Amino acid sequence: MANDRYDTPRKKASFEVRDLNNFVYDMSRCIKCKGCYWVDHTYMPGVKYTTRCPSGTWNEFDSYQAAGKLRIGLAVAEGKFDWTPKLLEVVYADPLCGACDVGCKRNLDLEIELSLEALRMKAVKDGAGPMPAHKKIARNIADTHNQFGAPHDNRKKWIDKDISVAEKADLLYFAGCSASHTNNEIARATGKILNASGSPFMIMKDEWCCGNVLYSVGMIDEATKIAKRNIEAVKTSGAKTLVTSCAECYRMWKVDYPKMLDIATADLGFEVIHLLEFADGAIRNGRLKPTRNVDLRLTYHDSCGVSRLCDAWRPWKGERGWMGTIEPTYKRRRGTEGLYGQPRNILSAIPGLTVVEMPRIRENAFCCGAGRGTREAFPDLARFSANQRLEEVREVGAEALVSACPFCKNNFLQAIKAHGEEIKVLDISEVILASL
């Protein structure tokens, strides 16, 4: 690199989330521009819907936005604070939706998402985290291999007589805990879509939780064990492609598994895709034909796990020197690989549908607030976020809100139920199925 004439000592650096100190540089370079908080200014819709940070909108002290959290995180790394209930709230009242990360990377490339994850790893390592509600989920996963504590035997109950599951196939459908236990309609729709496309698919012999909540709340050792077990199971199955219908599972398999195992997504040994990618491709090449009219005015919600959080993982270790430059160079994960076009392609191919966009979409979407352990530990924040989003749904006059994640679906449904409203909430798999 040119200009390294200042002889700034080089320091070892890494994006390994197990150590908060790896992100001291990022935390110390936040300039409070609050790109983490505001909608990208180019897309700013007006004086309504100006923010994309659920926690910072829920609690308006700066300390709940990334700008504040990074300052607090830096103080934690420097050992300035003991863990207190307030500190745990700042760290955990946050769906880690990635809005802050892509916002920052509009200009500065600070690794905010990783810093916030590392802060949770430290909370757990120090014996302070996670929150009690998370510990209950961890117990459920350990006991029953699903986050709800439902009997493990029920995991395959979604498979009905109309769904054909192959013994052996290149494609493996990973249904995840929600579609297997609480949202069978998603797994069934997905199974039928895969069947309709003529692509044989199999399922895991013994599917376990992906470990999303464990990883997200900082229980990285437990999550790593699950990752190893699940990856091994897929490799043993001989599948070439794993397809999920859950945005959180998708993110885990595609991003966080390789991150925990210090490998690149490309080195997993199989491809990870979401139903959105599968269906978009199948419609384009004619294997899926959405010919039935679906008479509905709907709007699409970009779930975080299939949008700004799903750039392939690329591990990095190296050195940081003059002006903070790093070597070897690194292709930053800025959320640009998100599945923004696929759902819109799918919906536009369905006859009868009227698709209207909300003011905040794609990388600027306002998270539903449920994911990554938030709804369980901070239901008030999850409810608040969902209501913020529903206000947009009402504003654009949509009859239905469609997403690609059961966490989003359930959270929106609960918020709607509380208001006794008429808005339908659907998973995109249900909409696709209705058109076939």
Next chain:
Amino acid sequence: MAITKEAYKALECVVGSEFITDDPILCEGYRSGPGGYESATGYERVMTTTPGAVILPRTTDDVQKIVRICNRYKVAYVPYSTGFYGPRSHCHVKNELLIDMKRMRDFELDDKHWYATVQPGVTYSPLQAECLRRGGYVVVGGGGAQVSVVANMICDGWSPLSLRIGFPHRRILGVELVLPDGEILRTGSLAVHDDAFWGEGIGPDLRGMLRGYTGVLGCLGIVTKLALKILPFQPEELKPTGISPNTGLALPVNRVKWLNFQVPSKEAETQVMYEIGKAEIAGAVTKVPLFWRAIAKTEGKEDFWDIWGKESEETIKNFHIVRVLLIGFTSEAQMRYDEAVLNDIVKEVGGVQRPTKPIDQSWIKNADSAGMWLMCGAYVSVDYIIESIPHADTHGPTYAELKARYTPPFMPDYGDPGWTMVCEAGHQGYSEYLVYWDPDEDTNPVDRFYVETSKMNIRERYYTSLLGSHQPLYLTGPKYGPNYHEWLLKVKGEFDPLWICHPPVPLAHDQFVERAEWMKSMKDWESPDEFPMPKW
């Protein structure tokens, strides 16, 4: 003095327990540094601290009550809108109350009379979005689209678009200000009724008081409402396009178009700016620091240094580029006329057009100030002037010369003379000098450079807009005044008798020089043994 339980309770009664905190964790979130404007400078380290408490008012009434309680219980306070512009808008004394204005986001737009009334929580891009939707526009200041409109309007607030519609303070209409003792001052038409449509009012024009907001010139109150003029734009939609980080407004090129021209010399650059002003064409004219061009081309920090590292003093000296925004305000025909005149002007000096994208990534709706930190991690606009074009022309190179002596720690910029633009149809020239450094280097020279710039300005007789806030008052006051420092302190004492609003501003930089060991050798001016504040 600590914030007593009694004072805290009184404050809590104003906003409710949800909107006030003295929890050290939450207060840490309001620490100034180490990132940000002036990051890692001695000023940030020596002069700032975390708040003793943070409060989020919703209404003017809340602000007035808070300020009165602060006076009653002798609690120092600082108003804070978005916190972007660094240490000077953060707490300077222990147990200070930070009044975070972000909940005050009332917004009204009168599209019949073309003005908007905003509270301090309203930022630029939402305001601009509302204006554009109605066929109007405001200037999104160089501070960025994310800054508070109020804070920006009363301090800086200019951009290349100031070519057409002038400086922000000329567009301030009615204002509501809570004075440091809790009295409410209403200026312009707001002084006589509820409509803020007009800036002039009965009696003396008190808009000079506004410069108290973020510490600029003394902290003389908190603006709780401000109306600003909106100007007509053109009718076609500017569509947002792209995925972050590559977003921009797609321009209807029949009505809005950016053009770049390379001209053969600095003199030619100046002539183009003059002639554009004389011909009264274009919506913006600017000559940006050349490293900004490199930023626009990069995929990241490392990439930037690879691109910028190929430059040299020779290449910078011989590269002159003028960027012009054409706007067909009234018609396509007007746009064509402007373009033809512009081409003639450029041809006359031997300039050539260079390619540029048909989108606006910065200035119309988004002003990308945050990108300034990409290269080094630390940045400050150490000075800016608003005077004549020749004044701007000589200001930059003088700075470049001084800067060379402080490089490192400053980044190598190969003598780039900074940012120049033309405002108010060529009647004013603007020059801004920006410096960048690695916060991990020894930054004491950065602090010394600041004071050195004051001395240079005095020596070279440059007018500077950062006279009061970023330089020692006892250094600049006698030289520029000859006694403006005495007047400023008198005004402060009159309106803030307890000196309770953001102490020790306006003597903060003086105090910094006294406190920081590495600044002592710089001090060759007179100041009292004891500064006349605070009063408690």
